[in-house]
Amino acid sequence: MPVTSASAEGLCTFVDASPSPFHVCATVSAELEAHGFVRLAETQAWPAAAGRYYVVRGGSLVAWAAAAAPTGDRPPPFRVLGGHTDSPNLRVKQHPELSVAGWRALALEPYGGVLLNSWLDRDLGISGRLAVRDGAGVREHLVRIDEPVLRVPQLAIHLAEDRKTVALNPQLHVNAVYGLGETRDGGFLGHVAAAAGAEADAVLGFDLMTHDLAPSALVGVDRELVAAPRLDNQGTCYAGLAAFVAAVAEPTTATPVLALFDHEEVGSQSERGAQSDLLPAVLERIVLARGGDRAEFLATLAGSICVSGDMAHATHPNYADRHEPAHRIVAGGGPVLKVNQNLRYATDAAGAAAFALACAQADVPMQRYVHRADLPCGSTVGPMTAARTGMTTVDVGAPQLAMHSARELMAAADVPAYAEALAAFLAPA
Numbered sequence: 001m002p003v004t005s006a007s008a009e010g011l012c013t014f015v016d017a018s019p020s021p022f023h024v025c026a027t028v029s030a031e032l033e034a035h036g037f038v039r040l041a042e043t044q045a046w047p048a049a050a051g052r053y054y055v056v057r058g059g060s061l062v063a064w065a066a067a068a069a070p071t072g073d074r075p076p077p078f079r080v081l082g083g084h085t086d087s088p089n090l091r092v093k094q095h096p097e098l099s100v101a102g103w104r105a106l107a108l109e110p111y112g113g114v115l116l117n118s119w120l121d122r123d124l125g126i127s128g129r130l131a132v133r134d135g136a137g138v139r140e141h142l143v144r145i146d147e148p149v150l151r152v153p154q155l156a157i158h159l160a161e162d163r164k165t166v167a168l169n170p171q172l173h174v175n176a177v178y179g180l181g182e183t184r185d186g187g188f189l190g191h192v193a194a195a196a197g198a199e200a201d202a203v204l205g206f207d208l209m210t211h212d213l214a215p216s217a218l219v220g221v222d223r224e225l226v227a228a229p230r231l232d233n234q235g236t237c238y239a240g241l242a243a244f245v246a247a248v249a250e251p252t253t254a255t256p257v258l259a260l261f262d263h264e265e266v267g268s269q270s271e272r273g274a275q276s277d278l279l280p281a282v283l284e285r286i287v288l289a290r291g292g293d294r295a296e297f298l299a300t301l302a303g304s305i306c307v308s309g310d311m312a313h314a315t316h317p318n319y320a321d322r323h324e325p326a327h328r329i330v331a332g333g334g335p336v337l338k339v340n341q342n343l344r345y346a347t348d349a350a351g352a353a354a355f356a357l358a359c360a361q362a363d364v365p366m367q368r369y370v371h372r373a374d375l376p377c378g379s380t381v382g383p384m385t386a387a388r389t390g391m392t393t394v395d396v397g398a399p400q401l402a403m404h405s406a407r408e409l410m411a412a413a414d415v416p417a418y419a420e421a422l423a424a425f426l427a428p429a
């Protein structure tokens with residue numbers, strides 16, 4: 001049985017190191033390199049030799065352990081573990097400087113399905129990447145400021161129309177204050193450029209987003225719970241990375257692949273999202289690099305399988321009626337198989353069986369989730385990966401509450417259980 005080192009404390013460290021999708025890729029890359037993986041460029045020819053490799057495309061990453069060229073007539077199938085690196089948050093507009101009523105403020109815009117109220121009255125830092133002029137070219141800077149530079153203040157209850165509720169307009173009510181007086185020193189972007197060691201007027205483009213600075217923590221009287229930002233879906237990135245590293249150390253007849261995509265929260269339709277050519281292109285190049293042809297690639301795909309990991313909804317104690325009554329999901333009750341008849345999840349009988357076997361092999365319980373039929377169900381990268389590759393795909397996750405809040409909640413015990421199940425899926429006995 002694969003043994004992983006995944007823990008709730010490790011998840012907290014991972015999340016706190018990874019405020020943006022670009023930082024998720026940097027965190028995962030560092031761990032992969034520590035395990036002997038070599039980064040390849042998509043613009044170069046790839047080595048024919050067996051080995052451990054990965055590529056990064058913006059905020060997306062694909063890693064694999066390539067076996068030697070097959071000797072028989074049956075190429076080794078892929079076992080793909082998919083997930084997403086992005087999380088809903090507040091991002092910086094292109095002309096962000098605001099000066100209102102004596103405040104220096106920054107214009108922000110929601111990314112994905114943000115629970116806007118959860119971002120109010122928090123100490124926020126900023127992270128992302130800058131594209132900076134460098135001679136005749138452009139170079140990229142990762143940037144992060146882990147200081148409380150931004151804050152989105154609530155409206156006082158006394159100023160609410162009915163003294164009870166404050167409806168939040170995403171255009172009007174999520175801008176952040178960052179100081180007093182008039183804009184100076186190049187404004188907020190000047191501050192970010194300086195933090196990256198760049199001249200403000202050399203910044204030609206940016207992808208900047210806010211993050212809550214409160215460290216991830218184990219909470220509850222027995223510290224059984226993890227309170228952290230971005231559990232959706234860094235919970236899967238972390239558990240998936242631990243599972244992948246454990247799986248590549250096992251002898252296996254398959255090629256384990258870790259595929260982490262950006263842009264899931266906004267539909268995945270980009271050059272690096274799950275609807276892009278990233279995964280099929282990498283899988284085909286793995287086959288071609290070791291001397292296979294397109295026919296061998298298609299034969300390999302036909303025997304391959306994908307587990308798509310994304311977080312799942314635990315049954316909420318205050319809103320138990322929002323959940324399908326025969327499919328209660330217990331926090332701490334183990335990984336979740338997600339099924340939807342209208343294909344918001346890709347799971348079918350074959351995929352369900354593969355994940356059930358993985359959970360049995362890992363000796364962890366498996367829970368089965370079905371969304372209420374009278375509520376719209378969310379989706380994830382599973383159906384897109386299935387459609388792009390033709391691989392049998394199964395959607396799974398770990399249970400959590402407060403999905404898309406700035407601060408989410410899950411059971412500490414589900415972290416290692418989820419990683420063990422994913423590892424067993426990647427390296428079946």
Ligand code: ZN
Nearest residue numbers: 232233310311
């Ligand atoms: Zn998600």
